Amino acid sequence: MTDAKLLIGGEWVAASSGDTRDVHSPVTGKTIGTIAAASADDIASALKLSKDTFPKWAAVPAWERAKVLRKAADLIRERTQDIARVMSTETGKPLAEAVGETGAAADQFEWYAEEAKRIYGQTIPGRNADERLTVNYQPVGPSLALSAWNFPALLPARKIAAALAAGCTVIARPASEAAGPCFAIGQALMDAGLMPGALAILTGDSRTLAPALINAPEIRKVSLTGSVPVGKDVMRQCADGMKKVTMELGGHAPVVIHKDFDPIAAAQKLAATKFRNCGQVCISPSRFYVHSSIAKEFAEEFARYAKSLVVGDGLEEGVTTGPLIRQRAVDHALRLTEDAIAKGAELLAGGQQPKNLPEGSFLEPTVLMNVPDEAAIMIEEPFAPVAPISTFDDVEDVIERANNTPFGLAAYVFSYDSALAIKTAERLEAGMVGINETLLATAEAPFGGNKESGFGREGGSLGIMDYLVPKYTRHLLISREI
Structure with a gap:
């Protein structure tokens, strides 16, 4: 170079x-x-x-x-x-x-x-x-x-x-x-x-x-x-x-997690995918709709996972999360986080730049709970390591909310009930859907x-x-x- x-x-x-x-x-x-x-x-x-x-x-x-x-x-x-x-x-x-x-x-x-x-x-x-x-x-x-x-x-x-x-x-x-x-x-x-x-x-x-x-x-x-x-x-x-x-x-991929799915397993899999490439992934799961009966367990495990990540230079051994591409991206993510908190969301993890990394464009993996639909982060693509979690009780309602953006790239569904999972996936307005899976990109499939x-x-x-x-x-x- x-x-x-x-x-x-x-x-x-x-x-x-x-x-x-x-x-x-x-x-x-x-x-x-x-x-x-x-x-x-x-x-x-x-x-x-x-x-x-x-x-x-x-x-x-x-x-x-x-x-x-x-x-x-x-x-x-x-x-x-x-x-x-x-x-x-x-x-x-x-x-x-x-x-x-x-x-x-x-x-x-x-x-x-x-x-x-x-x-x-x-x-x-x-x-x-x-x-x-x-x-x-x-x-x-x-x-x-x-x-x-x-x-x-x-x-x-x-x-x-x-x-x-x-x-x-x-x-x-x-x-x-x-x-x-x-x-x-x-x-x-x-x-x-x-x-x-x-x-x-x-x-x-x-x-x-x-x-x-x-x-x-x-x-x-x-x-x-x-x-x-x-x-x-x-x-x-x-x-x-x-x-x-x-x-x-x-994209601004919605994730629908039905009440029958293991909230701990879902949180671990989704957090690993969400924070990959510091959240700078167009198909990243980025709006989490979790059934209210399992939402607390899901959010707590998601936050625990976020706190366990090691932020730093990707060339250093043990680092799991690198920087965003530029400081402007960090500032955008912080504005979205502050807006969500101002509208009633609860900060469970992250939310600031790491104090031990003052030179680069770093941001702590961030988890927000009870994020209202009117928060900017539920409307705008964050393209950052910020995970907004919301809850639902009615399937019809959550599908309408999941589809209520101009984006339609990817979506995710988690359920052990195959019929419920397939019916949900078919109604989500996206070109790609992962059912109990988050890694969609592969050479042999259309993206x-x-x-x-x-x-x-x-x-x-x-x-x-x-x-x-x-x-x-x-x-x-x-x-x-x-």
Whole structure:
């Protein structure tokens, strides 16, 4: 991270202007390196290469594309420790979490290496004996991958792997705060034999870089992982070019815990998931609706778990919870906490910055009980290690409350009664639901939401479809006598 460059045409190059941007540690606030700031000339070069390379890469047989992706997966796994250390340095997340994420990124390339071979078309029976109706799927074209900082290896991997498997070229713009893992993915692909020009990685000022790429006529598909406001802005920009879009945006996942479930077991599982990555997870369980008969036990165990976590630098042994990405995120979480308390919530754990960590963007894992629905934290996505707990008695009532936000990414249900659990899950307005389970993301399953949480899917067999367009052919058979 001392001299990170741009990937253009299969080579790592400095920005043509020589400009760079500093990268800061959320643990210390100090500069830990620089990344290149792409100029207009760099952007133009990457776009031209992506456009010129597209027909060549699309023509590569699927089995050959698959070999490159599978080799990249193997190389990422071989380099796990190095990639994870860079990730932890940039984000502050615990090294064990960074190792797990690197493995998940490799899984994406392995999965899509196989999906490249399974892009099936259709044959439709014609009305007449002398006609054939077929549908085949073709790559949409040069694609743009815009990813966030919270999962800096997994998020770009989902987009890059699916696009390359489909036969698209890709320009990736990782978040400047934590671009290192995306660079490592790019290097793995180059070492695996990826065609130069099939992948570019550009960094710089997102306020100018992203719009220049989104509005470029060469780009035919845009995939974004980001916040709802950013997603709406990107969609507006895509509209002028009628570009294909995948939006994986924010969430505010409700958790419904029915009275028959073990409150201690539920609290332990949900707390572990809630505080993962310091709560900076779009599918994090973030609104807890617990049946009143078990709420006290649940909340006490949740708070006990929160107090047992060790906050600090993720590279240090024994640390379980790292920092938030920046101080502004800490301030936002504290405002939400103070608002909830002012409206009647009870603080059971945390609620302040650790006094022994004055330099970084740290926040104690926080648990709030009896949080009213009108509290801001029940409406706004916290994206922080703050868990608001509320109670319910009536199932119809809790489903209505759980659905009463513009978000629809993930939701969770806990019950030993399979019928009750399934009926609850079916009525929750979310693209993904975990029943007695909290780890939803996996390479073989589709990831995405509805409502203002976006549309389109990444991962699974559906993920590759967002990089393909169907072509229908009606063929009249005409025989010619010789």
